[in-house]
Amino acid sequence: MDPRYVGSPFDEFLAAADAVAVERPEVDREIARELMFEAATMLYNGLAMDGLDEHDTAAVVAGLAADLVSLDPGEAVRARSRATLEDPGDLHDADAVAASYLISASILQL
Numbered sequence: 001m002d003p004r005y006v007g008s009p010f011d012e013f014l015a016a017a018d019a020v021a022v023e024r025p026e027v028d029r030e031i032a033r034e035l036m037f038e039a040a041t042m043l044y045n046g047l048a049m050d051g052l053d054e055h056d057t058a059a060v061v062a063g064l065a066a067d068l069v070s071l072d073p074g075e076a077v078r079a080r081s082r083a084t085l086e087d088p089g090d091l092h093d094a095d096a097v098a099a100s101y102l103i104s105a106s107i108l109q110l
Helices: 010-023 029-045 054-067 073-086 094-107
Strands: none
Touching (some): 029 094, 054 094, 073 094
């Protein structure tokens, strides 16, 4: 594997694909991994998280990894963006994180 494709978001997305394949027997693990790798590549190349610090990037990646394997990923990502603005928790730049979720949804055409 190309070293550019190791780490965030690739590792987290592949782990989410593996987890959903275990939880839902109808999901083919290899296809799920392929789709999540493609999503990570699109987000990486699309600079969806560009400008976020390491802490906020990790939060976005974790959120997207969970949302992209949900039954309605588009709604899950948009809901997470809204929730981020309502309760930013320990995020350093909640506005940028919320925008990153929406940019991600746009890049992935959700």
